[in-house]
Each structure stands twice: as structure tokens, then as C-alpha cells.
Amino acid sequence: MIRALSITRSIHDWLYSSMSENMAYFIEMVLIAIVYLAIFAVAGLFLVLIERRVAAWFQLRIGPNRVGFQGLLQTMADALKLLSKELTGTEKADKFLYNLAPYFVIITALMALAVIPFTQDFQAFDINIGILFLIAISSIGVIGILLGGWSSNNKFALIGAMRSGVQTISYELSIGLSLLTMILITGSLQLSEIVEVQKSGWLIVQGHIPAIIAFMIYMIAGTAETNRAPFDMAEAESELGAGFHTEYSGMKFAYFFLAEFINMFIIAAIATTVFFGAWLSPFGITESIPILGVFWFLAKAMVLVFLMMWFRWTFPRLRVDQLLTLEWKYLLPLNLMNIVIMALIVWLNLTIQF
Amino acid sequence: MSYFSDIYKGIKTLLTGMSVTGKYFLTSRKGAITQQYPDNRATLKMFDRFRGEVIMPHDEENRHRCTGCQKCEIACPNGTIEIIWDRGIDEETGKKKKKIDKFVYHLSMCTMCGLCIDVCPTDAIEWGQNFENSVYDRTALTRVLNKPGSKLMPGVED
């Protein structure tokens, strides 16, 4: 089930006409993988740059502005620097797991990227359990962090990894439940269908109060899921030095770093898809130009990414037990209550639809 | 019920915090406190009392005011100043008089405490505002403050 934009349809046709079906299928997969890898790299580097610029503006600084026009190439330069750095490691590390961990993290991030509907036909993998797939994939990422912390034979890294494990297991629940609340309206887990439902009003409007609550819970849990401040227990540089990636250097560190930013984008992208109508333009103003869907999608995602950055540069970090208190004593009961309310609203047909 | 009011109050404080950072985000271009240092060399002016290094001003005729009394050398807590002196014949009076040969100043040891300038009876040394003192070789930080061939300004007595 591979869909592509109409520009790519000709490539698709040509491939199928010039070689055997399996071969064409395989090549197409490789092509799409390359496209997504490119998206991954560009988006990652771009987000790092944005984060640094935004952080600078929050903090009355200027931010990177030396490499390239207004510092646009700064993260490229950083990536090159990291590439050329020595890969150090601890002597008694579990070498195999230690080397495996960063790949775990980026591969899961990449896999999640594949199901995201950038626009009408720009979605590599429109699986019918889309949301479930995303939730499942995003929790595999934490295994990478756990492995990294465990195998690098450093106590700080180990504490960081354990914290991360605790955190992800708990917040997984809230993410799932808050998305489930919205699925009550859509009645489908498939992302393209969720978007279809929103043609008569974004879900955050359709579901009004419970939807807004669900969105807030989702954003909190999502921030926690990506290990970003105020939930950056796994790194917590003032407590643990660098947390789980203390012993990583060079490109392996960069993988963790990029994956963190891609994960942030993925969390924002899911929120965009489920709450804000994915690539649908507000009031359908640019319905006639489908390619603008990418623009709308990215614009909405960026606003949410910005919100997460705003959190990060404003709030202090929670303590590890407060993190769990927040989840189990506040988010979870609220979430369950919210689902009931949402169910009532859907049952009584109280949703707002245009 | 305090459960819900706690949540409400908590969220409110968080939003207040965000409004503070948000305000700075919007006005950041005006309020940026960063100085883009090597670029602003032309406009960057240090305060006149700024303690960058000890200098010995000379007038147009290459004359300084240091009588070689060595008070600064004694006052310096860490041996930064070394005065190499000699006795020469004073041209006006024809008497033998102390005069400096070299005023050696080890910038690398100076703690910028200002005691030397404070004790100097003739104000022969003062603060220079240059702060770009990094060099590749540490010996470059040992300076001779009196210029070659310089003389004592007439009329300066300690």
C-alpha cells in the first residue's frame, strides 16, 4: 500500500513497465526509504537549528548566526564536526548493545515518520491501525535509551536510562488514552480516515471540551514521551551530567540527538493529524491546490513544536517521583473521565460539525 | 474539590511563567544582551578606569615620569614588576641620580590589583584599556614599559 504524489506516479508506472513486479516493488521501497531518510536528516537538522534560535530568543540572546546566512548552515557544520569526532566509549561497555542502541532510537523514529500523512497522497504507509502502530513504535524507542544507558557501564547513564524507562512506560498510557478519546469520534485508527472525518471540522472543534482536555493531556504526555524538559529526567544535565548518553560521542551521540528532535516532530505531527486536521487548510481555503497540504501540515506541526520548545525553556524539571505522581494521580484519572465524557458526547450527538 | 483547584492553580502558574518568557521572545530582537564581540570592536569602548594592563605613558619627546623609586615593585603582591635601574648624571644639576634602565612588567603574573598605580608618587604608570592580551607565546607577555631611549621628564621628583 504505497501511495505517492502524482509526480511520482510516472516513476511508479515506468518502474512497473520496465521490470518484474517484485523488482519494481523492491526498488520503489528503496527509493521511498531514501526520500524518508532525507526528510529525516533535513528535518532533524532544521529542528535543531530552530530550537537553538528559539531558545536564544527566549533567553535574550541572538543564537547561531555565523555559518551561512543567518546561521542556517550551523547545524550542518555541527553534524560535520560530530562526524569527524572520535568515537570514544568505555572500556567495560557491552560493545554490541552499546553500538546498537543509537540505531534502535533512530530506526524507530524513522518508522514512525513513515505513517505520517504529510498531505493527501504523501504518506508512505497508510496502515489501517495507524494510531496503534505509532504508539507501539514510539515505545520501542525507549529500548534504545535503556540499552544505551545500561550498556555504557556508567552509573549516571544507568540512572538516566532507568528513569527514562519508568517515564515512558507511564506516559505511554496517557498518550494512548488521549488518542483513544479522539478515536471515539473518528471511529477508525487509520490515519487517512481520521483526516477524512475532519473535513467537517477539525477534531479539536468537533469534540470541543473533552477534545481540548485530551489535547492538553496529549501534549504533556508527548513532551514526557520525548524526554524533553520539563520531563528530561533521562538527561537532567544538572543532576546526571548527560544522562543516558553520557558515554556516547561523535556521530552516535548525534543519532540520539537527532532522534530526540525527530520524535518531537512526530509527537507534534500526530497531534496535528488527530486534533488539527492534518493537511486540511483552515475553512478549506486552499482545497483546490493539494500540494499546499504539505505547507499546512508543517505549519501546524511547527506551531506545536514551538509550544514544546516554549515549555522547555520556561519550566523547571520535575523530580522523578513527581513525574509519576503527575501521571498516575492526575493525567490518568482525568483521561479516563475524559473518555467517558467524550463517549457521552458522541452518543448524544453533541459534537460540533460544519 | 481541592484536587481540581490544585490543577487549575498549577496550570495558571505555568501559564504566568510562559507569559514571561513569551514576552521576551517577542521583544528579543530589541532586548538581546549578546555583544557580538569581534564584530563590534569599532564601537566597543571600555570604561576609562578599566583595568586591562599597566602602561607607562610617554610624551611626544619620548619622556616618561618614572623616577625609578621602586615603590611599585615593593607594593606589587606577586613580583610582577621588576625595575632595572642605574645611576646616571643628571644633566641639569650634574648630580648623580637614580634612573630606570628597564621597567619590566610580567603581564602573565599581574592580578590587576592596582596597588602599583596607587603607590606611584609621580603617576608614571596607569591603566591601559586594552584587554586583548592573548598571545601564542608566553614570553610575549613580558613587556618593557619604558620605550627605548626614553628619558625622565624634567621636573618630576619623588
Added chain:
Amino acid sequence: MDTTTIETNFRSEEYFINMGPQHPATHGVLRLLLTIDGEIIKKVEPDLGYIHRSIEKMCERDTYQQIVHLTDRMDYLSSNINNEAVCLTVENALELEVPDRVKVIRTIIGELTRISSHCLWWGVMGMDVGALTTYFYGFRDRELINDIFEETCGARLTMNYNVPGGLMFDIHPNFVKRTKDFIAHFKTKLPEYDKLLTHNVIFQKRTKGIGILTKEDAISFGASGPVGRASGYSCDVRKHHPYSALDKVKFQEALKTEGDTYARYLVRIQEMWESLSIIEQLIDNIPEGEYRVATNAVIKLPKGEFYQRVETARGELGVYIISDGVKSPYRLKFRSPGFSNLSLLNHIAVGGKIGDLVATMATLDLVIPDIDR
């Protein structure tokens, strides 16, 4: 938030972890040997000496004028107050009466130093609990004070502006204006500190009820400064043994009784307000007069023992000089506030989590060169 310990059947093992000497939370080269059970701290052992420069020994070799500049390098965040302490000791020993102008200027500069030190502490406190932006806001305001210092004293950190007998030179003509500008500016910024951090629910949860120090313990550990005052131990030297112009001003001693991390935080915030009010009372009427009285070029203290204490930003700094009548002291001892404040860390941090330790340590406001000297 009270942490409940849950009895489990799991076998848990304590382990040992080295926090520092290179660790972001120790603010310098302090090494803490932590014994931890999971996240719970069982024992904290500070290990000192990484930045020991034997300042006290160096003082025995230096003249009294030279000693002053060494104190800049102890608690570098309140260097002016340290300078003042030594100068006061020497002046008292010589029975030298300094002009009123000097006293007032010393007090103003001392209070500015306190604000600047607390600004930095506030920024770092935020950073230690994870709010990185506070650091820059704290520094923004501190920079303005540093500008005042730079214009008047010539340096931003190690001023060495006091000399026995007065000040090295008179204040800059811009000093009064700049100080007033700063006060006006800072009065609008301090409420922002509250909005951003003090009232923040996460911050409150992180600090309330953490690292509790009772009044009895505060006294027996020799805690001073904001650490002691947060436990209800009224120990402000400025109040009880006023020096310089502090007997002429009205201010309140910031006192709290809770003794937890949040109380220590609040005490410092309140101290900034009090310092502002002290400066405001003095800035408009700096008396005219000499800025320095002449001393002998070689100061010789009479035989005997001399002690003077002052209130630095961190607490009580004592200078104890034994003189045998020559140009340098026979022995000079600094009673530094940081050392005694660090000594109680083990007492208050045990039982908390790693995050609590970091927050507690941030409110002790340690400056390592002050502890090690």
C-alpha cells in the same frame, strides 16, 4: 510532597557514585561522594581541596594592603564585601576613623554586590532545577551591576576597590545615576523572577519540604547567612553588629522558619528587596568629604588579636588577625560562610533524591573557592 518508603521484598543494594569534581551541579571543583540506594541518597561526603590556594598562608607573607586583593579570590561573588572585611579589621586595629563618605559608599557597593551575587544564584538555582532560561535573566541584571563596578572600580569581578583607610579612588561621576537606573530597572525585573520561578508549581513542588534544616541544627552547624535565616536563626551581622553605614539604614532581616529549600530561596529573594531599599536610602545623600584617609605606606598593626565579621552574600565572613607588630600578620584566619554551610549538606540531603540534593545544594549557594581558599 512527602515521599513514602515502600517496603519491598526486592533486595536492594547501595552503590557509590562520584558527583564532581566535574559536575554541572557542584558549581566548581567540589567532589561529593554519594552513597545511593536507587535514587535515594544515603550519605553525602564532600571532598574538598581541589582549588586550595593557601590564601591564608599567603597572607602571612603579604602586607596588609596586599592581603585585600587576595580576598577577592575567595568568595569571588562578594569580593567587595570580603575586601571591606579586611579593611575594617585593619582600620579597627589601627583605631582609624574613616570618613562617612567612605562608609556610605562601602555600604552601597556592598549591597550591590549582594544583589549581583543573588542574581547569579537565582539564575543558577533555576538552572539546577532545570529551568535554563532563568540563568540568562539573572545574568542580564547582574551585568548592569557589573557595569557600575567596572566604571567605578575598573573591574567586574575582582575589584580590590577598598584599601585600609578608605577607597582606592573616588566614585565615578556616573555612579549615582547608574545605580538609580539599575534600581528602577531591577524593581521591574524582580516581580518577573517571582512569576517565572517562585510561583511556578513545579518549582514549588521541587523545593517545598526538601532539605529541612531546623533552627537547632542551623546553630550547631554554624550556618549563617540566608541558610541560617531560613531556619529562623536570626544571624544577620548587618543587624546585630552593624558596620560601615549599616547602622544608619532601616531594613528588615529576612527571616523564615520553615528551614526548607523553598524558605532559603525566599530569603534570598527578600534580601534582594532589602538590599534595594538600603541602597535607595543611601544613594541620594552620599556625604561629601574625603574618600580616603592617609595611612602609613607600611601599615603595622599593634600587637594583639583582631576580629571583624561582616555579612557577605553567603553569610558571616570573619577575619581573625594575630599580629606581632610587623608589617604582615602572624596568622590570619578567614571564617568562611561556605565551609560551615557545606558541612550541613550531609545532614539535610540524606533521604532525598538526587534531584533534591541538587536543589538543596543550589540553595546553599556554594562558591567553592570560598570553601577551599
